[in-house]
Amino acid sequence: MDLTYSYFPGCTLKTKAKDLDIYTRETAAALGVTLVEIDNWQCCGGVYPLGSDEVGNKLASVRALNDAKEHGRDLVTVCSGCFHVLKCVNDDMKNVPDIRDRANRYSQFDEPYQGETKVLHYLELLRDAVGFDTIRKKAEHPLTGHRIGAYYGCLLLRPSGILEFDDPEDPSVIEDFLEAVGATPVKYQMRNECCGGYRSLEEPEFTNRLVGKIFADAKTSGCEELVTACPLCFYNLQKYNGPDKLPVRYISEVLAQALGIEAGKGVR
Amino acid sequence: MQRIGVFVCHCGSNIAATVDVAAVAEAAKSQPGVVFATDYTYMCSENGQNLIADSIKEYGLTAVVVCSCSPRMHEATFRKVADKAGLNPYMVEIANIREQCSWVHKDTEIGTPKAISLMKTAVAKVNLNTPLQEGESKVTKRALIIGGGIAGIQTALDIADAGYKVDIVEKTPSIGGRMSQLDKTFPTLDCSSCILTPKMTEVAQHENITLYTYSEVESVSGYVGDFTVEIRRKARYVHEDICTGCGLCMTKCPSKKAKNEFNRGLNTRTAIYTPFAQAIPNVPVIDTEACIHFRTGKCGICAKNCAVQAIDYEQKDEIITEKYGAIVVATGFDLIDLKPFGEYAYNLSPDVVSSLELERILNAAGPTSGHLQRMSDHRQPKEMVFIQCVGSRCEDDRRGKPYCSKICCMYTAKQAMLIKDHYPDVNIHVFYIDVRTPGKAFDEFYRRAVEDYGVDYIKGQVGKVTPQADGTLLVHGVDMLDQKVVEINADMVVLAAAVEPNPDIRKLATMLTLSIDNNNFLNEAHPKLRPVEAATAGVFMSGVVQGPRDIPETVAQAGAAAIKVVGLLAKDKLKTNPCVAQSDELYCNGCSVCQNVCPYGAISYTEKEVRDHGVRDTRRIAQVNPALCKGCGACSVACPSGAMNLKGFSNRQIMAEVDTVLCQ
Numbered sequence: 001m002d003l004t005y006s007y008f009p010g011c012t013l014k015t016k017a018k019d020l021d022i023y024t025r026e027t028a029a030a031l032g033v034t035l036v037e038i039d040n041w042q043c044c045g046g047v048y049p050l051g052s053d054e055v056g057n058k059l060a061s062v063r064a065l066n067d068a069k070e071h072g073r074d075l076v077t078v079c080s081g082c083f084h085v086l087k088c089v090n091d092d093m094k095n096v097p098d099i100r101d102r103a104n105r106y107s108q109f110d111e112p113y114q115g116e117t118k119v120l121h122y123l124e125l126l127r128d129a130v131g132f133d134t135i136r137k138k139a140e141h142p143l144t145g146h147r148i149g150a151y152y153g154c155l156l157l158r159p160s161g162i163l164e165f166d167d168p169e170d171p172s173v174i175e176d177f178l179e180a181v182g183a184t185p186v187k188y189q190m191r192n193e194c195c196g197g198y199r200s201l202e203e204p205e206f207t208n209r210l211v212g213k214i215f216a217d218a219k220t221s222g223c224e225e226l227v228t229a230c231p232l233c234f235y236n237l238q239k240y241n242g243p244d245k246l247p248v249r250y251i252s253e254v255l256a257q258a259l260g261i262e263a264g265k266g267v268r
Numbered sequence: 269m270q271r272i273g274v275f276v277c278h279c280g281s282n283i284a285a286t287v288d289v290a291a292v293a294e295a296a297k298s299q300p301g302v303v304f305a306t307d308y309t310y311m312c313s314e315n316g317q318n319l320i321a322d323s324i325k326e327y328g329l330t331a332v333v334v335c336s337c338s339p340r341m342h343e344a345t346f347r348k349v350a351d352k353a354g355l356n357p358y359m360v361e362i363a364n365i366r367e368q369c370s371w372v373h374k375d376t377e378i379g380t381p382k383a384i385s386l387m388k389t390a391v392a393k394v395n396l397n398t399p400l401q402e403g404e405s406k407v408t409k410r411a412l413i414i415g416g417g418i419a420g421i422q423t424a425l426d427i428a429d430a431g432y433k434v435d436i437v438e439k440t441p442s443i444g445g446r447m448s449q450l451d452k453t454f455p456t457l458d459c460s461s462c463i464l465t466p467k468m469t470e471v472a473q474h475e476n477i478t479l480y481t482y483s484e485v486e487s488v489s490g491y492v493g494d495f496t497v498e499i500r501r502k503a504r505y506v507h508e509d510i511c512t513g514c515g516l517c518m519t520k521c522p523s524k525k526a527k528n529e530f531n532r533g534l535n536t537r538t539a540i541y542t543p544f545a546q547a548i549p550n551v552p553v554i555d556t557e558a559c560i561h562f563r564t565g566k567c568g569i570c571a572k573n574c575a576v577q578a579i580d581y582e583q584k585d586e587i588i589t590e591k592y593g594a595i596v597v598a599t600g601f602d603l604i605d606l607k608p609f610g611e612y613a614y615n616l617s618p619d620v621v622s623s624l625e626l627e628r629i630l631n632a633a634g635p636t637s638g639h640l641q642r643m644s645d646h647r648q649p650k651e652m653v654f655i656q657c658v659g660s661r662c663e664d665d666r667r668g669k670p671y672c673s674k675i676c677c678m679y680t681a682k683q684a685m686l687i688k689d690h691y692p693d694v695n696i697h698v699f700y701i702d703v704r705t706p707g708k709a710f711d712e713f714y715r716r717a718v719e720d721y722g723v724d725y726i727k728g729q730v731g732k733v734t735p736q737a738d739g740t741l742l743v744h745g746v747d748m749l750d751q752k753v754v755e756i757n758a759d760m761v762v763l764a765a766a767v768e769p770n771p772d773i774r775k776l777a778t779m780l781t782l783s784i785d786n787n788n789f790l791n792e793a794h795p796k797l798r799p800v801e802a803a804t805a806g807v808f809m810s811g812v813v814q815g816p817r818d819i820p821e822t823v824a825q826a827g828a829a830a831i832k833v834v835g836l837l838a839k840d841k842l843k844t845n846p847c848v849a850q851s852d853e854l855y856c857n858g859c860s861v862c863q864n865v866c867p868y869g870a871i872s873y874t875e876k877e878v879r880d881h882g883v884r885d886t887r888r889i890a891q892v893n894p895a896l897c898k899g900c901g902a903c904s905v906a907c908p909s910g911a912m913n914l915k916g917f918s919n920r921q922i923m924a925e926v927d928t929v930l931c932q
Binding site: 169170189190193217 | 607608609610611613615616732733734735736737
C-alpha cells in the first residue's frame with residue numbers, strides 16, 4: 001500500500017505550533033508514511049467564510065486541493081482549523097455550482113477542480129491507513145498509566161455532515177488513538193465544547209470562562225492531562241491559569257513519545 | 269370498432285383551472301371510435317354519474333373514457349355506473365388529468381395539450397378492451413391480530429364481540445403492551461393498569477379469542493379472505509396448560525441478574541419470569557440466556573419446586589398453521605435509541621432517564637416501588653429537568669425523526685404534576701420547542717401544570733448535560749424568550765424520546781406486502797378516506813404502527829379496524845380481480861422466467877399437450893393461479909416470448925398507448 005500523501009501544514013504549524021508539525025512529520029516517517037508538503041501553499045484563511053457569495057477567501061484552499069488532485073494523492077492536514085476549512089471548501093467545490101464555477105474561472109487550472117480530492121485529518125490516516133493496531137505494536141514506549149483526556153473542540157467535528165469525522169456529540173477517535181499508544185483515555189462530557197476560538201484576542205475573560213469549565217469537567221472526570229489537535233484550542237487552553245488547569249499536549253507529541261522519538265525538538 | 273364515450277371532468281377548478289376541459293372534449297370527438305364527448309363540473313356527483321349512464325344508453329356506448337382524477341380515487345365509482353347501465357365495468361378507462369396533469373402544471377398552455385394526450389392514450393387503450401368477469405373466492409371467518417397491546421386487545425375484543433373468531437399473536441410473554449408499563453394516563457389520570465387489566469382478562473376469557481403469547485408470525489401466504497399464516501410458538505419451557513401460575517418457581521430461581529425488560533433495564537429479574545404481576549397468561553417463561561440449567565446443565569430448582577410438573581426443559585418451538593380471512597397489524601412502538609444523543613449524557617449517568625423509564629420509576633409496581641429516586645444513589649431529587657423533543661422534529665435523520673411524536677407534551681405535563689402532587693418541594697423545569705396540546709381537555713391539563721403546579725416551562729433547547737463531582741447534572745440550555753443562557757444544577761434529567769414503530773414491522777411488511785413510509789410507519793390505502801386499511805386487501809392497521817397517537821385515538825382506531833374486519837368476515841364470498849395474468853400456451857416455452865419474478869407465487873408449471881399448427885406436442889407450460897395473482901404485471905414484462913399477458917393491460921393495449929403518445 002502506497003502511503004504517500006500531499007501534506008498541508010498550515011501557517012500556525014510554521015510559527016506557534018511547530019511541535020504539531022515536527023512530530024507529525026517524524027511520527028509519519030517512523031510509521032512508513034510519506035508526507036509531501038505542497039509547493040507554495042498559502043494560508044487556508046483560518047476561518048471558513050460563511051458568506052455564500054464569498055469566493056476570494058476560499059481560493060487558497062482550492063489551490064491546495066487542486067495541487068493534491070494533480071499529484072493524484074489524498075490531502076492530509078493535522079491542524080483542526082485547516083482540516084475544517086479545507087473540507088468545507090472542498091464540499092463547496094463538489095456541491096455548490098456557483099462557487100465552483102467562479103473559483104475555477106479565477107484559478108484557470110488545466111482542468112476545472114470539482115472537489116475530487118479526499119481530505120484527511122492525520123488521525124484518520126493513522127486510524128484507516130496505518131491502523132491503530134500497527135501503532136499499538138510499534139509503540140515501544142507506551143504511555144501506560146497516563147490518564148489522558150481528549151479535547152476535540154469544535155472545528156474537528158462540525159459541521160458533522162460535511163466533515164464526517166466522528167459523532168459530534170460523542171466522539172471517540174482520539175480516545176481510540178490514546179488507547180493505541182498505551183494511555184488510559186478518560187472520556188469527559190465537555191470534550192467537544194467550544195474553547196472560545198478567536199474571541200480570546202478581544203475578550204480573554206470570555207475564553208477563560210469557557211476553558212475553565214472544560215478543565216473543571218476534565219479534572220473531575222479524572223484526567224491528568226489533555227491532548228488536542230488544534231493550535232487555537234491549544235493556545236486558549238495554555239493561556240488559562242485557573243485552579244483546574246491541566247497540562248496540554250498535541251496528539252502528535254504523544255504519538256512521538258510512544259514511538260520513542262526524542263522529545264523537545266519543537267519550539268512552542 | 270368500439271362506440272366510445274369520453275367524459276371530461278372539471279373537478280371544480282381542480283382540473284378546469286389549468287386544463288381547457290371543453291377543448292379536451294372537442295379533441296376527443298375526432299378520435300377513432302369516439303361517438304360522444306362532453307365535459308361536466310363534477311363527474312363523480314350524482315348528476316355526473318347519471319350523465320354517463322344516460323349517455324351509455326342513448327348512444328349505445330360499448331366503452332367509456334373518463335378524464336378525471338387518479339383511478340385510485342374513482343375508478344370503482346365509474347365502473348359501478350357502467351355496470352348499472354348495462355356495460356361491462358372493465359370497459360371503463362380513466363385518463364388521470366388531475367394528479368398527473370392539472371395539479372402538477374401551472375397553466376393551460378402545458379395542461380391542455382397534456383390532458384388531450386392522456387385522453388388519446390386512454391381512447392387508444394379502451395378500443396382494445398374486452399369485457400372481463402370477476403370471479404368469486406371464499407372467506408375464512410377468522411381474524412388474526414398481530415400485537416397484543418391496547419390496539420390489538422381492543423380490535424380483538426370488538427371483532428370477538430361481533431361473533432367472529434380472533435387469534436392474537438404477541439411476541440412477548442404477556443399481552444398488555446406499552447400501556448401496561450404506564451403509571452397514570454392523561455388527561456384524566458386514571459391508573460393505566462386499572463383500566464387495562466380488565467380488558468386483558470376479558471381477552472383471556474373470551475370464548476372467541478385465542479391467545480398466542482411468546483409467539484411470532486413466521487410466514488403469510490394467500491390473499492384477502494383466505495390467508496394462511498404460520499405462527500411460531502416459542503418454547504416457554506413451561507406448559508401453559510399445566511402451570512397454575514403460583515409463582516413459586518420465580519421465588520426459588522437463584523439466577524436473579526437478568527435485565528428486566530419490562531422495567532426498561534432499571535433493575536433485574538429472575539431467569540424464569542413473568543414480565544409483570546398481572547401478566548396474561550400468568551405463565552412464566554424461561555430466559556435461556558440467564559438460566560443456570562440451560563448454561564451449565566445443573567440447577568433445575570424450578571422444576572424440582574413445581575408442584576404440577578409444568579416445567580419442561582426439553583420443550584421445542586412449535587409451528588402452527590391457521591387460516592384467516594383478515595389480518596390486523598398492531599405491532600406498536602418503542603422509543604428511539606438514545607445512545608447517539610451524547611450531549612444529554614444518557615450513556616454517562618444513570619440519573620438521565622427516558623420518559624418511559626421515569627414512568628416505571630413512578631409506578632408502584634416499578635423498580636423503586638413508586639418512590640421518586642435517582643437510580644445512582646436512591647436519593648430523592650430536588651431539581652428535575654425534562655427535555656422535550658429528543659429526536660422528534662429532528663433534522664438530523666442519522667439519529668432523530670422528522671415528525672412530532674405527539675404524546676410527549678401531554679405525558680410530560682402528566683409526569684410533572686404526578687411528581688408535584690407527591691413531592692411538592694421538587695422543582696421541575698421543562699425545556700420545550702412548542703407545547704402541543706390539541707385534544708379534548710388537553711390544553712386545560714397542560715395549563716394546570718403551569719398555573720396550579722408551578723412547573724417551570726422554558727422555551728428553548730438543551731445543549732449539554734454534564735455530570736458534576738457532587739453527583740448533580742449541570743444542564744446547559746437556552747431560554748429563547750429571555751434570550752439568555754440557562755444553567756440548572758439538576759438531580760435528574762428526563763428525556764422525552766421520540767417514538768418509532770416497532771422494528772419488527774419491516775419483516776412483517778415484507779411478509780404481508782405492505783407499504784411503509786420513510787419512518788417505517790405503515791401506509792394507509794388512502795390517508796383520509798381509508799385510514800385503517802392497508803394497500804393490501806384484507807390487511808388492516810391499528811395503533812402507533814400507522815403513526816404516533818395516544819390511547820383514546822388508538823382505541824378509536826382499533827374499533828374502526830374491527831368494523832372493517834367484521835364487514836369483510838360477514839361476507840360469504842368475495843369478488844376477485846379479473847385483471848390477472850394469463851399465459852398463451854402456444855407462445856410459452858417453459859423457461860421459468862415468469863415464475864422467478866412473480867412476488868406472489870402465483871405461477872406454476874404443468875406438462876400439457878398442445879396442438880401447434882396441427883402438430884400434437886407435449887410441452888411445459890406456465891399456469892397462473894388467478895386467486896393468487898395480484899395483477900402486478902411483472903411476468904408479462906419479463907416473458908421473453910410474449911406469452912404472458914395481463915388481462916385488462918395486455919401488451920397490445922400498452923403498446924397502443926405508447927404509440928399514441930409517440931405518434932403525436
